[in-house]
Amino acid sequence: DAKTTQPNSMESNEEEPVHLPCNHSTISGTDYIHWYRQLPSQGPEYVIHGLTSNVNNRMASLAIAEDRKSSTLILHRATLRDAAVYYCILRETSGSRLTFGEGTQLTVNP
Amino acid sequence: GAGVSQSPSNKVTEKGKDVELRCDPISGHTALYWYRQSLGQGLEFLIYFQGNSAPDKSGLPSDRFSAERTGGSVSTLTIQRTQQEDSAVYLCASSLVSGRGELFFGEGSRLTVL
Numbered sequence: 308d309a310k311t312t313q314p315n316s317m318e319s320n321e322e323e324p325v326h327l328p329c330n331h332s333t334i335s336g337t338d339y340i341h342w343y344r345q346l347p348s349q350g351p352e353y354v355i356h357g358l359t360s361n362v363n364n365r366m367a368s369l370a371i372a373e374d375r376k377s378s379t380l381i382l383h384r385a386t387l388r389d390a391a392v393y394y395c396i397l398r399e400t401s402g403s404r405l406t407f408g409e410g411t412q413l414t415v416n417p
Numbered sequence: 418g419a420g421v422s423q424s425p426s427n428k429v430t431e432k433g434k435d436v437e438l439r440c441d442p443i444s445g446h447t448a449l450y451w452y453r454q455s456l457g458q459g460l461e462f463l464i465y466f467q468g469n470s471a472p473d474k475s476g477l478p479s480d481r482f483s484a485e486r487t488g489g490s491v492s493t494l495t496i497q498r499t500q501q502e503d504s505a506v507y508l509c510a511s512s513l514v515s516g517r518g519e520l521f522f523g524e525g526s527r528l529t530v531l
Binding site: 352 | 462473517
């Protein structure tokens with residue numbers, strides 16, 4: 308399964324936008340880019356996913372590079388509740404094991 | 418229930434005992450994953466079930482670990498002769514369609530081996 312690379316940690320201020328990067332240079336043409344986040348003492352929760360085009364939902368936006376070798380999760384206005392570990396993973400269309408990396412620990416300062 | 422249900426939520430056992438952890442996926446979800454998360458660590462893949470296909474067991478750490486999925490629904494993860502290093506939160510996730518489908522995670526089963 309293709310690997311993703313994320314910064315270990317990032318910091319943001321409340322009500323400011325946050326851009327969380329992810330590199331996936333070995334992505335294949337059939338891999339979907341998924342983002343999940345894990346709040347303290349909870350199971351991970353789905354945030355957003357996409358294939359080629361940028362995606363928006365009520366939680367976030369996903370910007371995918373034209374060559375698909377990187378993507379950025381955008382939280383438009385960070386809140387204290389957004390403090391979590393954010394994971395970027397690749398899912399094959401046909402389905403397979405999913406490997407989570409270490410993710411990015413996002414700290415939101417009041 | 419509407420979500421992925423895991424039981425027990427907490428399990429304390431003595432070293433050497435066997436434990437069973439249960440996962441009830443969302444109805445109709447064909448893909449089911451088990452992960453392990455030790456304190457302060459990331460998610461470690463254990464096993465993956467997809468429909469009637471043979472499961473991908475490549476993440477199971479030893480032959481003391483096994484899992485089954487009956488009738489394409491409920492899954493049980495069994496750990497035999499537990500060791501202290503097995504202490505972790507065991508997370509189950511399911512999805513409707515592989516690849517495109519989002520994963521839904523349960524709250525996990527916290528296992529403590531004394």
